[in-house]
Amino acid sequence: MKLQNFVELPAPDDVAASAMASTTYDKGARTAVIFTSEDGGSWTAKTPVWFGEAFEKLGGKVIKKLNHAIGTTDYSPQITEIMNIKPKLPDAVYVCSVVPDVGILARQLIAAGYDGWVVGCDGFDDPSLNATVGSNEALSQVMFSTHMATMPGTPAGKFLAECKDAGYNVHSVFDVLGGDMMKILVEAAKIAGTTKDGMKILKAIQTHDKFELMSGGTVSFKEKGTWPVRKIPIIGFKDGKRFVASSEVPSFIPHSK
Template identity: 55%
Template sequence: MEKILLGAAVLTAGLLQAEHAGAADLKIGLAVAMTGAYAPYSEAEGARCMADKLNKAAGANDPKVELMIEDNRSDPQLSVSLGQKFLDAGAQVITGVPFPDALIPMAQTAQPYGATVFSAPNTQLEMQQAGLDNFIAGAVPDPINASATANALYGKGARTVALMVSPDAGSYSEKLPEWFGEVFEHLGGKVVGKFNYSYGTTDWSPQIASIKALPQKPDAIHICAVLPDVGILIRQLRANGYDGWVAGCDAFDDKSLEGTVGDAKSLEKVMFATHGATGVD
């Protein structure tokens, strides 16, 4: 469902541009992660589904959707190169790895073409701070995610938290947990530790040992990372006797989470914020 929603958002942004320009059809260039760390979050499946639906429902004078899809291998620089390729092929909308090191240069490159860069899952403040007038994001900004999670977790009774931070995905993985901590402390909670990690970690023993060595056991651990990393972390935390909350951000909504953790009971005290209503409190 997540991928379909992301794809629908991409196409909606594109159709608005096509109608504004009076175009007969709409070309969208999707440099998506079919491989690499961000492959679970690719928009390609949803975009194909919605393009097919829209084209079947389109009238004779309605814009038709043409998708150009290539693998960016989760690489920002390859995203930029593919964006240029799509623009040269006539794309009116392009997208790439959902991080500023790809999207900002893509938007700058797209501007002379009159093209729009749209990123359904981008959340980072850098994109708004860059002052781009041809960029659209479709997700909740990171500070709002952090604040919502802090309020929800505090409401569940957590009063102490350890933060896990990494520079690997920019402010998404480094600053979001810190913003969470600021709100959590404003509510009356306490940050009792902060630990570094790297994306791609499969052995969390050093971080778990540091958490266990804290003078005050944290009621919760907050991390903003992708799968399978967070699933492995949860599994190893539970194996080492940690029974508190594990809280995170929208990357937790990958459907592989339960399979990676391996035990549904281990997810009973897992909380994360994402971008669509689930109907579940």
């Protein structure tokens, strides 16, 4: 039986992976290598596989699957395998893991002469990524899916700046997700006419057409019940600065129902 007694504001990992696959394909990539790891549960083990499913649904092809461990600082064995792929190097390499690992992989792979895309998930979304990758030129080959754009000037960026000015210790996209969820709860309580009956508030969340987000845009739980229908931003880099390369609700969902 499918549980309906909860909601989650972040889109499921397979949804984000599908959005990343779509943008990667739109950028001209037709072949990809995926990195998987059992160290981070389904996030590191399954998200790359879901990227591959979505990428192949679009017409691309996953030509190699490589393993890695969280905490790796030397990717020489995997990079050697990639750089020996014939007759042509892959157009994209996908990994879902943590910083600094993903930044180290991107830096070492590009330093070895790889000139394709290094793409990934929300694990890339950390301010330290830029310094870890190491150069603006290398960063221009990097893209990742995340929950929202938090650059200065964006609604989420402004929220983080205001919180810091007020003395709160905030620094990441997850702080903004918390703020968005509080905004949804307040609006749902108003719709339900109660602040005490949790099931009525939950029903209001799951039946309301859409909620305006403090971080920009809207979200709706009406179709899926427990997880949101929302746009997935893909972040790219130009001259070392982040920008939104695309923002879409993917049409193909590999796993979540």
